[in-house]
Amino acid sequence: MxxxxxxxxxxxxxxxxxxxxxxxxxxxxxxxxxxxxxxxxxxxxxxxxxxxxxxxxxxxxxxxxxxxxxxxxxxxxxxxxxxxxxxxxxxxxxxxxxxxxxxxxxxxxxxxxTKPVTSAPSAIDDAVMSPERLEWEHIQQVLHSNNGNVSVTARQLNMHRRTLQRKLQKKPVQQ
Incomplete structure (x- = not known):
């Protein structure tokens, strides 16, 4: 191996x-x-x-x-x-x-x-995401769609650029 x-x-x-x-x-x-x-x-x-x-x-x-x-x-x-x-x-x-x-x-x-499973359906996790984690995921998605441009992302999220930068410096919260 x-x-x-x-x-x-x-x-x-x-x-x-x-x-x-x-x-x-x-x-x-x-x-x-x-x-x-x-x-x-x-x-x-x-x-x-x-x-x-x-x-x-x-x-x-x-x-x-x-x-x-x-x-x-x-x-x-x-x-x-x-x-x-x-x-x-x-x-x-x-x-x-x-x-x-x-x-x-x-x-x-x-x-x-773990080897990839080809025919078995994937199990759906019933855990609900916390609001903090959901916010983190949304910020990451918008940032990714803007190719990492913090200023454009902040405008789209209706947030001050420095506030967004502080949020991005933090580690993501767990579920």
Whole structure:
């Protein structure tokens, strides 16, 4: 089970590699987009852990090239700032799973060992989203539709730009 970890945080990447090696994976680490593609071509991993924010780059931009190169690989996108809009975009671009940081090892292993189900209907979660989480998701969706332009997003949301910037700096609230 070959695993490519694409993470710009060197300490986190090394910790993940060490822990996942103990779980039976053969791990390689890349810290930027170009290294990730070179390592993927060389290693041809079965699994890829991809960070969404790679320094100034966006991990979403790597999904299509990785999917083209590794058609059968199981790609898990990790992010510290999750939103429905980015989750949908990640799945559309080829990610198999989408997890928020910090992620516990049990959840990560479950995501890595899960094979896509083709015929079974997906289970619907009956949990109701909190108003704070709903607001966060809506802001992320409008921001994504405006290509990250905070001023335009603030105008569309009828909100002061600085207020929106403060809300964006906060971590998303849990369900």
């Amino acid at each position: 070959k695993l490519l970890i694409v993470e710009d945080d060197i300490n986190l990447a090394n910790t993940l590699a060490r822990r996942l090696t103990k779980q039976g994976f053969t791990c390689e680490v890349a810290h930027n987009q170009s290294d990730a593609l070179l390592t993927a071509r060389k290693l041809l991993p079965d699994f890829v852990l991809l960070d969404m924010k790679l320094g100034d780059d966006n991990g979403l931009a790597l999904l299509k090239p990785l999917r083209n190169l590794l058609a059968q690989a199981h790609i898990v996108l990790l992010t510290g700032f999750a939103s429905i809009a980015t989750a949908v975009e990640a799945m559309r671009l080829g990610a198999n799973d989408y997890l928020t940081k910090p992620v516990d090892m049990t959840t990560l292993l479950k995501a890595l060992n």
